[in-house]
Amino acid sequence: MATLRKVRSLFAQGGWVQGSFAVDAANKACPYDDERACRFCVLGALLHYTHSINHYGECVSPIQRVLTEEGYKDQWGFADIANWNDSRSSVDEVLEVLDKTIALIQ
16 A cells, blocks of 8 residues: 555656656656656556565555556556546546555455
8 A cells, every 4th residue: 555655646747747657857658667767657657666566466456456446447447557547637536546446455
């Protein structure tokens, strides 16, 4: 849950981006683990803050559950977080899902 809180805090402070896992201060795409990275999509931020695939999965699964409950599914019935992130109109929608996810796992 600490990772999800970090991601939420980062996004609330302007650290959210669409279309790339991460961007630098000049808004140029860069790897999520690059020291220049300062804004992230949901998956990029999770990858940035987690250091093991198991912990990453522990964060992704509840987000997918919330998205599924909200009715967001792709054509195969899967909650694709990357596409969902990139189709949002504002960070507020992302923060709402993160809040629901944090509440779910508390």
